[in-house]
Amino acid sequence: MTTITLGGTGIQIEKNGFGCLPIQRISQKEAAYLLRKAVDGGMNYFDTARSYSDSEEKIGYAFQGIRDKVILATKSHAKTGQELKEHLETSLRNLRTDYIDIYQFHNPAFCPKPGGEDGLYDAALEAKAQGKIGHISITNHRLAVAHEAIDSGLYATLQFPYSYLAGPQEQELVDKCQKVGMGFIAMKGMAGGLIRSGPAAAAWMALQPTVVPIWGVQHKWELDQFLSAVRETPAMTEEYQQIIDHDRKELAGDFCRGCGYCMPCPAGIEINQCARMSLMLRRAPEASWLSDQWQAEMKKIENCLHCNQCKSKCPYGLDTPRLLAENYQDYKTYLAR
Structure with missing residues (x-):
């Protein structure tokens, strides 16, 4: 196992995290099996969101009695402080807990700050003072907002798309976070499904010492390949490097990551x-x-x-x-x- 400290939070986690968006597509029983299997296999960081339909509820069901063994991160897409308070109470209820370790603003179009008219950061500060959240964090898909969040010094972690298909712009974010002691959580470590080799992706992530990838898991075979990276840190083999080089060549230039922030389409196009x-x-x-x-x-x-x-x-x-x-x-x- 590779244990790292998540930025300046002091939280110790296994480097490979579990992304809980896909479990909304499976039954509660199937989700609970995967979540408990992940914990038994050494994973302890689980990332979800208020907007992932019933993902939080499935996590709460699965982790009854073992809350102290896991680190929970969720997100709010609230637009106002009052709405954030409501989202937080729903998340606490769904997750069956009285605190959330990492609470993230979910891809806001701006960087929330204390005293803002939106009231988002102030509401999060109030919740932190009440012991309902441990650390205030942010996720984004916009480089400008991500840079502003890092430079502000207001956030414990940044979550941003990052994989071996990332370019220098994404790498700059990772390097800046490392420099200021801010945690970096990598979403879309498989580039939204374009990367097909989980072992190659995990081996590449193992070379990024401050990055915590959250692998989206829906099937047992997906979890098994990432648990193997938990049991033993994967080495970058010649075979994996060839896969990476091939993918980088094939996917060079502009390509859709499938993030969905262009939606909805007025013509109904997916x-x-x-x-x-x-x-x-x-x-x-x-x-x-x-x-x-x-x-x-x-x-x-x-x-x-x-x-x-x-x-x-x-x-x-x-x-x-x-x-x-x-x-x-x-x-x-x-x-x-």
């Missing part, structure tokens, strides 16, 4: 999947992406309004309408084979 369909066809079993359902979803691209709302909201600055058009043309070629 942009966060359709704008990267070409990659998914080539990097995942293609049959499921060629189903009648996905053919219908891709056909919606014909109804694009060219309003550019998606382009303006993309945290990576992508020309989303262009990506949609290119992916649709490629998809029709695939169907015609």
